[in-house]
Amino acid sequence: MRVTFGVLGAVTAWDEAGRELPLRGPRHRAVLARLVVAHRRVVPVARLVEDLWDEPPQRAVGALRTFVGGLRKALEPDRPPRTPSRLLVTEGPGYALRATPEEVDAWRFEQEAGVPGDADPARVLSVLSAALELWRGPAFADFGDERWLRAERARLTELRLHAVERRAEARIALGTPAEAVPDLDAHVTEHPWREQAWRLLALALYRSGRQADALAVLRRARALLAEQLGVDPGPRLRRLEEDLLRQADHLDPGAGRPAGDAEADRVWAGAAAAYESAVASRARTRLESAAGLMRDLAVTGGGGLEAARRHRAAAVAAAERSGDPELTARVIGVYDVPAVWTRSDDPDEARRLVDAAERTLRLLPAEGHDAARCRLLATVAVESRGTLPTGADAAPGESARPLRAARQAEEIARRLDDASLLAFALNGTFMQTFQRAGLSARRDAIGAELVALSARNGLPRYEILGHLVRIQSRCAVADLAGADRHAAAADALAAREEVPLVRVFTTWYRALRTATTAPPDTALAAYEEAGALLDGSGMPGLSTGLLPLARLSVAVRHGRPLPDTPGTDWGPYALWVRPLLLASGGRSEEARAALRMLPSPPRDLLYEALWCLVARAAVLAGDGPTLLRAHARLLPAAGEQAAGSGLVTLGPVGEHLDALERARPVAW
Structure with missing residues (x-):
């Protein structure tokens, strides 16, 4: 029974x-x-x-x-x-x-x-109405x-009062404020100290066309608060009274605006007010929520992305200071923003985040917390982008902490059978698939799994990531028709989900496509247009030095004089560009000296492209040791294009290998 x-x-x-x-x-x-x-x-x-x-x-x-x-x-x-x-x-x-x-x-x-604060108001109304019927x-x-009952009774009563207010909020958001008035009137009569209830009642009356009644309610609230608690109304009630008196436009979001925008404004205002009222003193809840909000802010690009990075770092630092590793794990792990570019926008901040994640991993209890552990490991893998071994003596398959973290995160996510965790873990795996050249097929498989997994489980941002990854991997095998399909799919999803940063990557891909098939002047014009999108994108890890590198790639492929305008900011690519500029300018001795001190390029999406520039410099300068080194590094990608970034191309890797072999020293 x-x-x-x-x-x-x-x-x-x-x-x-x-x-x-x-x-x-x-x-x-x-x-x-x-x-x-x-x-x-x-x-x-x-x-x-x-x-x-x-x-x-x-x-x-x-x-x-x-x-x-x-x-x-x-x-x-x-x-x-x-x-x-x-x-x-x-x-x-x-x-x-x-x-x-x-x-x-x-x-x-x-x-x-x-029921989540961001849920559809109709769902909030339905769920909370049924829940309140239980009382x-x-x-x-x-x-x-009884002593043992006080805290639980008070907690449940507070939840009920909050639910009454949230239900009223949902009715107001749905455009039926008159339905909220009776419940709210009884509510404030029984609980006159709840300022949020007074605010909602006045707002519901105003939107029901009862401005005088709304003002009377606020005057009643002022009198009761003074009589019963000896306090004045808070700033939000005072501000509402001022807005009612001047009939502020935002009180009626529908005036002169599309219905959808007005509805969105009402929902946002109601949700923000409810949140502020409910968790005003819950610092830990606010920290976790702030990190989640930064996750959504990051995909807006520009100042939003920069602010998201800054506030996320502050939230993580505050969580660590709380001394609660489980809270810190949640604050770090909730920021699962899909990442496609393999160079960090803020390397110092990324290192601090990785250190915080690793400290938190050590502090978590040994048993349980698998999902939190997975998110921390995935964070380590994603934020450690481009940090695989880069020294000349580093073995191509050398294991590193970020690589191990990626593997462990993926293993946990698959065991838990959690789609969102697996998508985040696969993002980390993607960031660590640069142990050597020629791994575009591995990345293509990750992209394909991300697309399929995300489409099945309603994860549109990771579905976009999967398409962007597949654009890159399709470029690496000269499948431009396939890359076109993924670019179109990414653009369509981005328009639907309001993710403006995606346009930066798809526009740059189309510039690469133009550079592959069109004359050099047309290619340069396409890159200039794409470069304009980088200004204010909030992605210095992508934008710094990229446009000069694109111009250089066009010149190299078409045999034009290399662009070396004084003051050019080559950004993070300067080390690997300089020997080629020296050699092409006839300064072979300086080029050879630069080549012999040159570290391996970072293991990232431009690994093959930068090695192709180094190879060309070694050929022009006649530097035997670098010829051998470049040949060994590029050989695994012999059948690919130096275009795996999806942004710039140096053409077929095989052509650069052929040039290296023709220039090989006697002792090859």
């Missing part, structure tokens, strides 16, 4: 048919209520005795066992003798109620009252001011 329990009113229990079960006397109900308050945790016998009696009798423990036995008979009348109870269990030093959240009205209410009276109505 399925039993459900009720504490939102008098304490009771019902069978499957909805009939009330005989729970006997008040002590039996008190035991049940105390176990509900414990939320499935074990309550020791000694604590139960202490809570049930102010002055326990001599045989209190025996009496308690009698009450428990009576409850078990009432709750499971058909249970065979001497078989363990399914619901009211004995465990360790005490008892626990092992009901599910759906079987206790208070637990179910709490679950439903947590039959005050929580634990048949008990007085």
Whole structure:
């Protein structure tokens, strides 16, 4: 028999048919209520005795066992003798109620009252209306001011009051403010200290065409707050009164604007107000929410991306200072912004984030927390982009911490069978697939999995990432028709999801396509147009030095004089461009000296392209050791294009290998 329990009113229990079960006397109900308050945790016998009696009798423990036995008979009348109870269990030093959240009205209410703040207002209204129907009276109505009950009763009451206000907010957002007025009027009469309720009531009246009544409500609020609490209204109530008097446009978002925009404004304003009211003093909740908000801000680009990086770093630092590794893990891990470019916008900040993630990994309890661990590992992999071994002696397959982190994150995500975790983990894996040249097929497989996984599970931003990754990998094998399809798909998704940064990558891809098929002047014009999108994009890791590198790539492919305008900012590519500029200017000795001191390019999307520039410099300067080194590094990509960035191309890698072999020294 399925039993459900009720504490939102008098304490009771019902069978499957909805009939009330005989729970006997008040002590039996008190035991049940105390176990509900414990939320499935074990309550020791000694604590139960202490809570049930102010002055326990001599045989209190025996009496308690009698009450428990009576409850078990009432709750499971058909249970065979001497078989363990399914619901009211004995465990360790005490008892626990092992009901599910759906079987206790208070637990179910709490679950439903947590409907996300960004949910559709119609859903919020439906869910909260059903949740509030669970209340039959005050929580634990048949008990007085018992010490063990105070905190739980106060918590549930606060959740109910907040739910009433959120339901009213949803009605206002849905354009039916008049329906919210009766509930809010009763609400403020019973709870005159709740300023958010007064604010919502005044707003609902105003939007119902009752401006005078709205102003009267605010005057009533001012008087009651002064009489009962001796305080003046807060700044939000005062500001609303001023706005009502001047009939501010934002109070009626529909005036002169598209209906969709007005509705969005109403929802945003209502949600922001509800959040501010609900979590004003919950610093930890605010930290976690701030990090999540920065995740959405980051994809807007420009100043939004820069602000997101700055505020995210501040949130992580504050979370670490709290001394709570689980909170820190959530604050770090919630920022799962898809990343496609393999050079960090702020390397110093990225290093600090990686260090924080690794510290938090060490502090997390050894058992459990697999999802949090996965997100931390994926963060390490994503933020460590471009940091695989770069020294001349580094083995191509050398294992590094970011690479291990990527593998571990992917393994955990697949084991947990969590689509959003797996998408984040695959992003980390993608960032670490640059151990050597010629790995475009591996990245293409990651992109294909991201597209399929995201399409199945409603993860549009990761679906966009998958298409961008496939643009890059299709460019690496000269499949421009395939890259075109993925560019079109990425643009369509970006327009639907309002992700403006995607246009930067697809426009640069189309410039690469032009550079592959059109005359050099046309290619340069396409790159200039693409370069204009970099200004204000908020992505210095992408934009710095990229346009000069694109101009250089066109000149190299078409045999034109290399652009070496004084003051050119080659950004992070300067080291690998300089030997070619020296050699092409006839300064072979200086070029050879620069080549022999040159580190390997970073293991990222421009790895093959930069090695092709180094190879060309080595050929022009006649530098044997670099000829050998460049040949070894480029050989795994012999069948690919030096275009795996999806932004610039140096043509077929095979052509550069042929040039190296023709210039090879006798001792090759």
